[in-house]
Amino acid sequence: QLLDIARKYPDFPIVLETVRECLQDVYDVPALTELMRRVAQRRLRVVEVETATPSPFAASLLFGYVGAFMYEGDSPLAERRAAALALDTVLLSELLGRVELRELLDPAVIASTSAQLQHLTEERAARDAEAVADLLRMLGPLTEAEIAARATTDAIGGWLEGLRAAKRALPVTYAGQTWWAAVEDIGLLRDGVGAPVPVGVPAAFTESVDDPLGDLIGRYARTHGPFTTTEMAARFGLGLRVTADVLGRMAVDGRLVRGEFIDDLPGDQWCDAEVLRILRRRSLAALRAQVEPVSTAAYGRFLSSWQHVGSSDSTGIDGLAAVIGQLAGVLIPASALESLVLGQRVRDYQPSMLDELLASGEVMWSGAGQIGGSDGWVALHLAETAPLTLPAPAEIEFTDTHRAIMETLGHGGAYFFRQLTEQASESELKTALWELIWAGWITGDTFAPVRAMLSGPRRSGAPAHRQRQRPPRLSRYSVARPHSRAADPMVSGRWSALPAAEPDSTVRAHFQAELLLNRHGVLTKGAAAAEGVPGGFATLYKVLSAFEDAGRCQRGYFVESLGGAQFAAASTVDRLRSYLDGVDPQRPEYHAVVLAATDPANPYGAALAWPDRAGDADTHRPGRKAGALVALVDGRLVWFLERGGKTLLSFTSDAETQRAAAAALADLVSAGRLPSLLVERINGVAVLDPGVDAERAAVQEALTGAGFARTPRGLRLR
Template sequence: DAVDAVEAQLQHTGITRRARTGAELMEVMLRLGELTEPELAERCVSADIADGLRDSGVLSPVSLGGRRYLVLTEELPLYASVAGTAPADGERYGFDEALRFLVARHLRTHGPVYTEAIAERFGAPLQELRSALEALADDGSFVGGLLTREATREQWCYRPNLDRIHRASLAMLRREIKPATLDELTRFLSVWQHRHPPARLEGEQGVHAVAEQMQGFAAPPEMWEGELFRGRVAGYQPDMLRSLSGRGELVACGTPNGRLLWFLRGDARAFLPAGSAESEELSSAARTLLRYITENGAAFLSDLREGTTLSLAALNRGISELFWRGLVTNDAAQEVLNVKRYRPADPALHPDERIVIVNPKRNPFRATAMRDVREAMRNIPGWQGHWSLVRRPAVLGPATTEEEMVRRRARQLLLRYGVVAREIAKREEMTGSWPLTAMELQRMEMRGEVRRGYFIEGLSGMQFALPEAVSMLDEVKRSPAGDERTVLNAADPANPYGSGIDLPGGETNFSRLPSNFLVLRGGAPVLSAESYGARLRRLTGDAVDADAVRAFAAHLRERYPSKQDIVVEYVDGRRPSETGAADILRSAGFYRDRVQTMRLDLR
């Protein structure tokens, strides 16, 4: 193991480290100190070398703890002081001084050593030895404790040697790794993220666990219930999320690009979208609402309506702007999942202030006002739940340093993916700089919290994994792949493909959009479907997999109730009728539509 490998170097027992001349053996003895006859022979390429030094008087025998050693003659006074045999009129050292020197040299040339073994070697009383060890530990160069996995009693070691052993152990662990394929990674992520049916979670606790694993992951609002929660929690019901949100355990936050984050209350600080929250960058309606909520606290929409002079249309636009800037949230899940986005309004056509019609027959703003009212009533954010600030202590959690923020995000990546590489981290919006994340992961490796190695073929070499993820990945590699077809949304974090990881066949144009899907067969992609099936592309085999098409249709029918049909425009870049795919699609329930497309009715 690593301890043996390092000790072989420190103790000069390796074939390339043994003494070849008398001068080299003297150098070895100065470094190692006392050696028994067998120990001495093990450090020379020939027994004649030791015999020559013994015959010339360079080596002399000494007894310690009832055992005979050979030492350099010039060091006899040191050993005599420890053994209590120093002559009264000769050179002598104090017992404590001599013992500290010999113990320090012994530890510098070994790995972790039990306290009792040191005492036995030098024949020193245990109490005096402990005093010597504690004196050596004062400057931090020597450490004591349970230093190896199998240790049951106190051990001592020279700190640089312990670091060296640790590095050697990590290197050995890396060499033991046999990388998994991308297909095996896909199967692993399905289990790790609870998409695999036997690994799915249950109830509100399951929703809470999924939200915790997905903290910092920005997804389109429609994906959260349709794919992320429903695909990971058995028997998912919308009331589960609504209950957790209503109690304040989960908090939602919008991002400027129209995606939605969920995080646990008190964990938001590390995952808030980057960017300024300065009110000067907001519209006047948004500034008015932000000021009201800041001054008055959480408010119903009716409170905002009564506490400001904003029109319903301005209220809609202002709340939407604040939400998608990550400034406000609502404790009613159904509201945050349905907040619309608006383009900046022209104040001349859509004034912020309410228009009071004194004489409806003559007021020139009557048409504008009525149009705005009708539009606002159709798009008004819900009257349920409280609108409140995101950036408040109860949601943000305790203040922390930038270094701790990087550490928190690195841990979150490991929690989400189990195995992290540059290609995976860079597709996340909230993880920050990959070099900073990689440095933190390297520190975690040195602390023994994660492992580093080449875990996945096709990903960059600097990969990190939790120990339990490595075990699960090994189990996935040993288990059969199976033949079932599963459908994976391209934007799902369980999908490793896209954004730097090509699909089979060198397909590089597959985008991680919520309207795109992959159909997997035992973890291997067999069919890609873009724009909800408008463009199909086979990824393996000579023909489109009919079972994959049926699985895709069933997935849309179950998860996307607003989707009425699938219209296939192209298969492998050609019209369905121009390929053999027409018959396969027809067997899956499609029929010919206009302009050479094929349609399947879902409802």
């Protein structure tokens, strides 16, 4: 509106202070019009004012201008290469001189295009003598071996002799070799490379040519990818100086382009201008395909690798600490933490490694609820950032025993079990202690109590033949009050209070956003919802948007079908695109991995929805449940198994894929990660049911092939 009014009075200067007054009441159009009219009557002059700091409006413009240059290089590699290929190289060569395209042209595109131009692909292979005659006219002289490489059969002698008898193709000799050439090229070869004219060639094909070398080299360039001066000289038996002169003249005429197109190709490189346009166009299409979102299967492959599942690089205490740093605060069933989560990520994992980190104070663990009678949700935290990853403790009904324990631990320090309080019996104290553990109030300096809890209640007695004999008395002296009570492994070690959670929600949200980006690589709404972030994705979205403004991450459409609100660092996007689907979808790699269903490396049920199965009953649906397993093959969900493998749901009918999943499942059992598996039902139907469809039959065949044995209850593997 201000500009429209200014156009009505173009013959007066506007004072900056007047504009500032107008902006204060910009919606009052009549008042603004009257003000502009008074300004026009007074003919005020422009006054230059220099301020110490920019105005808020100017500050935003300056920030955008600086950010456009500071964070320009933070875009993923595919976007930068696509933008560079979209430029006009001819204009660039005029402005900048020599243009190097070896970093922009796709080597695979160069190889495939060169093969097509040379008729080396299967669909362009010569199938008869007529096709051979066409090859010689389009590609120029070829040796017999080169013709055989471009034909569907090696027995090409009859075709060549037939063409020779018909005077359509003749053998010529130059550059120390014998070539087959079309009869139309005889005069060209005579004037260009000095090849003798065979007897019987009609005079019409031996007339002089104005530029024989230019025609020969031009045809070679049109039917090849980038080449060097040395290659061209060797092809026609010419001197390097003569060849370089002809190539330079053709470059001046615009027929050839000189540059660097292929790595590790010594000497000056040349390419036909039209061929270069084809290479640029196809490379740009390939790069734009990379800019497109990857498939969900590619994201599944990426996430397992991103979280070091099956990695051989994570070893020792340092590797375990790095894994815990990435998984800090994630709720995982205690039964799966060491065997299926840490053991899958750290190659040489041993329980003593986790105990060492806990005892040193670098790592701590917390409980977050009980699962049944012998399992529960636990989370690991780095000690230095524990207040930022610890959730607020759950509210429970405190008894006198609870208060006594917390009063003891409230003074700081760590205490053995029997030092916590003397006001309760041992069983009451043990029960109260574990209630505080599962509520998130207390932690220990070792993970041994959790392992003892997972192994079940300790037996009160032992058979007579296993009872220990009383050791012989060493002297006639004995202690007055011996301590004969054995230590309960479920309360072993020292106990201490967990630190208070960070009260500042802004600091906590900032750290949580960084942690989730590091954990998932590409952070989506579904992944944040599965993590149970306080405030949900809406709170994280504000922090992530600030990260984007600061250039610390990008928002884009990186994975298909997951919406546009996806955040990732530029380097992460480049790595994600390295897991694109294979060129030949009919030849998958069959890389299988078995994960706990609650593992953050399992994208299904979090970032990705569970695949649909037609006709599934409500009682047989997958979920991120404690004890459940998922088998992924090439990033796709193949099997879902309930706790212990009781029920198996299959999401594919491909036999090879199921065999790969069964082999990965058997490897976990043989490595001791899983005690045993008993599959009783497949897709909701009993394994021993006589009516077996094709999909269930493929699953049974895969399981038995991996070592599962048939039992009266189902298929078992120990």
